[in-house]
Amino acid sequence: GQQLNQSPQSMFIQEGEDVSMNCTSSSIFNTWLWYKQDPGEGPVLLIALYKAGELTSNGRLTAQFGITRKDSFLNISASIPSDVGIYFCAGNPIRKETSGSRLTFGEGTQLTVNP
Amino acid sequence: DSGVTQTPKHLITATGQRVTLRCSPRSGDLSVYWYQQSLDQGLQFLIQYYNGEERAKGNILERFSAQQFPDLHSELNLSSLELGDSALYFCASTEGSGGYEQYFGPGTRLTVT
Numbered sequence: 019g020q021q022l023n024q025s026p027q028s029m030f031i032q033e034g035e036d037v038s039m040n041c042t043s044s045s046i047f048n049t050w051l052w053y054k055q056d057p058g059e060g061p062v063l064l065i066a067l068y069k070a071g072e073l074t075s076n077g078r079l080t081a082q083f084g085i086t087r088k089d090s091f092l093n094i095s096a097s098i099p100s101d102v103g104i105y106f107c108a109g110n111p112i113r114k115e116t117s118g119s120r121l122t123f124g125e126g127t128q129l130t131v132n133p
Numbered sequence: 134d135s136g137v138t139q140t141p142k143h144l145i146t147a148t149g150q151r152v153t154l155r156c157s158p159r160s161g162d163l164s165v166y167w168y169q170q171s172l173d174q175g176l177q178f179l180i181q182y183y184n185g186e187e188r189a190k191g192n193i194l195e196r197f198s199a200q201q202f203p204d205l206h207s208e209l210n211l212s213s214l215e216l217g218d219s220a221l222y223f224c225a226s227t228e229g230s231g232g233y234e235q236y237f238g239p240g241t242r243l244t245v246t
Contacts, residue, residue: 060237
């Protein structure tokens with residue numbers, strides 16, 4: 019099946035630092051999304067991207083849909099303790115069948131922010 | 134709060150048993166998606182229903198089945214449970230059949246002993 023390679027697997031940073039994580043695929047995706055998951059909770063949608071080259075911000079978060087359509091990155095600026103959690107990229111690869119929609123998820127980046 | 138509800142929150146059962154997980158989508162959403170999240174495999178898509186009809190299928194085991202009812206809530210049935218079925222099970226919903234901005238429920242943690 020489709021695989022997304024998400025890196026890094028984990029990050030340990032100081033409060034106030036900027037963070038960058040990315041996701042790559044061997045297949046072309048028509049949608050990229052970024053989710054955050056807190057322990058014991060469901061993933062929460064942060065940003066959705068629909069167009070190659072698109073750059074979208076949500077507060078201190080910025081994400082980009084790669085021009086090749088095979089990658090995406092997420093930046094968090096001026097990190098704060100509540101940014102702690104697991105960040106997942108997800109996408110919808112272009113398929114032959116047109117019905118339905120499913121997301122393929124990366125393995126997640128565990129972010130730890132030290133006050 | 135995403136608006137998606139799931140019950141129960143936790144479920145502990147024995148191998149060989151059968152359980153049913155329930156999901157109610159956000160108001161107005163017609164599609165429900167089920168995902169399994171285990172420690173070693175991340176989030177894996179299982180199945181999608183749209184307005185009562187199966188729309189897409191992932192790597193769902195034959196021991197697992199799902200359905201969506203006329204009131205749009207969905208149930209995921211897991212039978213002949215094995216230790217390896219222990220995981221978090223999430224449902225998500227979208228308004229249409231091809232929606233990518235999926236909103237997730239809080240999940241059901243299944244422990245098979």
